[in-house]
Amino acid sequence: MREILAMVGKDLRVLARDPMGFFFTFIFPLVFAVFFGTMFSGSGRETRGLQIALVDEDRSAESKALAAQLDTVPELSLQAMDRAQAREAVRLGKRVAYVVIPAGFGESRRRMFTGKGPELEIGLDPSRKAEGGMIQGVLARYLSEQMQTLFARPEKMQTQVRQDLAAIDTSREVPAAQRAPLHRFLGELDRFLSERQADTTTADSGRAGTGWSPVNFKTTEVARLRNGPRNAYEVSFPQGVLWAILNGAFGFAMGLVNERTRGTLVRLRMAPVSRGKILAAKAGAALLSILIVATIVLGLGAIFFGVRPGSVPLLALAVISAAAALVGIMMVISVSGTSPRGVSGLGWAVMMAMSMTGGGMIPLFAMPPWMQSRQHGEPGALGRHRARRRDLARLLSGADGATVWNSAGSRSGDVRVRDADDEVDASGVGMRVRAANAA
Amino acid sequence: MRRKIGVAPQALAIYEELTAEENLRFFGSLNGLEGRALGERVKWALDFVGLTPRARDRAMTYSGGMKRRLNLAVAVVHDPPLLLLDEPTVGVDPQSRNAIFENILALKREGRTVLYTTHYMEEAERLCDRVGIMDHGKLLALDTVPRLIDAHGGTTALVLERDGSETRVETSDPIAELSRLMRDGGLPRFRLEQPDLEGVFLNLTGRSLRD
Numbered sequence: 001m002r003e004i005l006a007m008v009g010k011d012l013r014v015l016a017r018d019p020m021g022f023f024f025t026f027i028f029p030l031v032f033a034v035f036f037g038t039m040f041s042g043s044g045r046e047t048r049g050l051q052i053a054l055v056d057e058d059r060s061a062e063s064k065a066l067a068a069q070l071d072t073v074p075e076l077s078l079q080a081m082d083r084a085q086a087r088e089a090v091r092l093g094k095r096v097a098y099v100v101i102p103a104g105f106g107e108s109r110r111r112m113f114t115g116k117g118p119e120l121e122i123g124l125d126p127s128r129k130a131e132g133g134m135i136q137g138v139l140a141r142y143l144s145e146q147m148q149t150l151f152a153r154p155e156k157m158q159t160q161v162r163q164d165l166a167a168i169d170t171s172r173e174v175p176a177a178q179r180a181p182l183h184r185f186l187g188e189l190d191r192f193l194s195e196r197q198a199d200t201t202t203a204d205s206g207r208a209g210t211g212w213s214p215v216n217f218k219t220t221e222v223a224r225l226r227n228g229p230r231n232a233y234e235v236s237f238p239q240g241v242l243w244a245i246l247n248g249a250f251g252f253a254m255g256l257v258n259e260r261t262r263g264t265l266v267r268l269r270m271a272p273v274s275r276g277k278i279l280a281a282k283a284g285a286a287l288l289s290i291l292i293v294a295t296i297v298l299g300l301g302a303i304f305f306g307v308r309p310g311s312v313p314l315l316a317l318a319v320i321s322a323a324a325a326l327v328g329i330m331m332v333i334s335v336s337g338t339s340p341r342g343v344s345g346l347g348w349a350v351m352m353a354m355s356m357t358g359g360g361m362i363p364l365f366a367m368p369p370w371m372q373s374r375q376h377g378e379p380g381a382l383g384r385h386r387a388r389r390r391d392l393a394r395l396l397s398g399a400d401g402a403t404v405w406n407s408a409g410s411r412s413g414d415v416r417v418r419d420a421d422d423e424v425d426a427s428g429v430g431m432r433v434r435a436a437n438a439a
Numbered sequence: 440m441r442r443k444i445g446v447a448p449q450a451l452a453i454y455e456e457l458t459a460e461e462n463l464r465f466f467g468s469l470n471g472l473e474g475r476a477l478g479e480r481v482k483w484a485l486d487f488v489g490l491t492p493r494a495r496d497r498a499m500t501y502s503g504g505m506k507r508r509l510n511l512a513v514a515v516v517h518d519p520p521l522l523l524l525d526e527p528t529v530g531v532d533p534q535s536r537n538a539i540f541e542n543i544l545a546l547k548r549e550g551r552t553v554l555y556t557t558h559y560m561e562e563a564e565r566l567c568d569r570v571g572i573m574d575h576g577k578l579l580a581l582d583t584v585p586r587l588i589d590a591h592g593g594t595t596a597l598v599l600e601r602d603g604s605e606t607r608v609e610t611s612d613p614i615a616e617l618s619r620l621m622r623d624g625g626l627p628r629f630r631l632e633q634p635d636l637e638g639v640f641l642n643l644t645g646r647s648l649r650d
Binding site for chain 1: 440442449452453456466469473
């Protein structure tokens with residue numbers, strides 16, 4: 001064991017003394033992750049889900065309040081436009097949809113019981129019904145929250161009820177037969193709100209704003225896009241780790257060949273150390289360097305870039321498994337080649353083939369079914385396995401081999417939704433996430 | 440068994456990214472040295488090859504001769520009784536070459552067995568007690584240098600200079616030949632060419648070029 005540790009230490013020291021090797025082993029994965037993460041995040045902040053154009057044709061206090069509130073919704077990323085611009089943006093695919101707050105929205109909000117009720121218009125590509133459903137759900141949720149706020153604050157609700165009471169007799173929207181019952185209902189509601197207001201200001205002022213609400217919501221995990229990467233860094237950082245794994249495994253193969261060509265392997269073989277120990281030490285050094293880089297990259301990602309692994313143990317398992325498997329493959333390659341060029345060529349050829357068939361370069365959905373199932377057995381594809389799918393898929397979304405190149409298509413916005421089975425396919429990276437849809 | 444063997448391959452089998460001290464520590468530890476013993480042997484090896492002043496410089500900054508000396512130091516750091524040195528003076532400057540000769544002779548005086556491979560016959564004559572001549576993987580002769588010369592070196596040549604031209608006379612008794620020349624009318628300028636190990640090598644392996 002002492003000999004193995006000595007050889008591991010030597011290999012790591014040699015690596016640390018090689019500026020180029022050090023850069024590509026320890027620095028480049030981080031640069032890669034930050035660069036592509038930032039590039040796909042636009043300004044560098046977190047991506048905000050569906051890109052929506054918002055058209056405010058009402059320009060009332062209510063419409064502005066709704067716009068401001070929707071701007072805080074994490075599932076949506078809003079940009080204000082006029083109707084023509086919004087339509088064009090959707091047509092060109094720059095925005096998933098547009099939402100129009102029509103003229104009269106504020107008035108209808110103020111006359112909750114005497115008008116047609118507020119109406120929003122959603123403009124959407126017909127092929128993106130799933131996103132449309134999601135947008136409707138989000139809007140309904142936030143409008144309900146506004147309603148709940150009104151009921152939770154009796155003085156505001158009372159103001160609105162009294163406006164409606166005053167408008168009952170003059171409103172064309174209210175049939176004559178319904179005016180008397182509506183007077184009675186709103187009168188009772190006005191009295192109820194007066195009592196509520198008295199209660200909240202005297203007895204329990206610390207709990208004002210809670211209590212009665214028009215509807216109770218039961219929160220259930222719904223298929224949200226955030227089941228995939230929550231931001232671009234959650235794609236780029238795992239790919240940075242993949243780079244580290246590939247580079248470490250490849251470096252291991254080249255290291256063994258270099259030992260042979262520069263003659264130090266003769267010395268190692270002449271020393272009282274078995275071949276197995278020599279190989280174990282080389283593999284151990286590669287594995288250790290990979291784990292060090294992976295820890296640094298993911299640690300910095302978690303601290304500074306909001307990368308949150310679903311499960312740290314599974315993450316560790318996936319990294320170790322993928323690294324061990326690739327180092328093993330590279331070990332075979334390194335002993336089968338006699339020159340650095342030969343091993344380099346063979347190594348890249350194998351990794352490219354694995355990337356092509358493992359989902360790293362070709363999206364899974366584009367593969368024939370037998371390849372889709374077969375690729376799960378590949379070392380690099382380990383991370384995409386569906387055991388706790390979301391965690392591992394998020395971790396190693398780019399899979400094996402040349403996902404480095406693939407990352408250009410791996411932006412979180414490339415997510416494709418199949419509304420039939422709620423299967424989300426981040427098509428650019430060959431990642432599949434089956435989201436649990438309680439609905 | 441392997442711990443009793445020290446090897447200096449013809450290729451520079453050292454890690455150029457590491458310092459001389461780190462190289463020696465690494466190979467010493469692979470050969471079972473540790474702790475204080477390792478430190479002492481590393482220090483000895485550095486002194487032995489004259490690299491102590493540059494012990495903490497990376498090998499990549501060394502001259503060819505210094506690398507060769509480090510190559511030798513790595514072979515002896517674990518104090519092996521048997522040394523296999525494969526052309527240890529290839530491509531080095533005369534000073535380093537001489538230093539390596541001195542090192543090898545010192546190792547020899549300490550009682551170590553040195554198996555020295557070389558194409559330079561003067562190195563073999565200077566360093567070796569017994570010389571084996573090998574060709575195409577076959578051992579053609581093995582003996583002390585004088586015996587090899589006696590057996591395979593050929594005769595001594597007397598080269599005479601008269602009127603600007605040289606005459607080569609091969610003889611087994613040059614003294615008798617010179618006496619005869621004096622009796623016959625005067626002794627011209629002459630020089631004696633004695634057989635050497637290179638002659639032995641060429642006589643045994645032939646003069647045709649090797650692949």
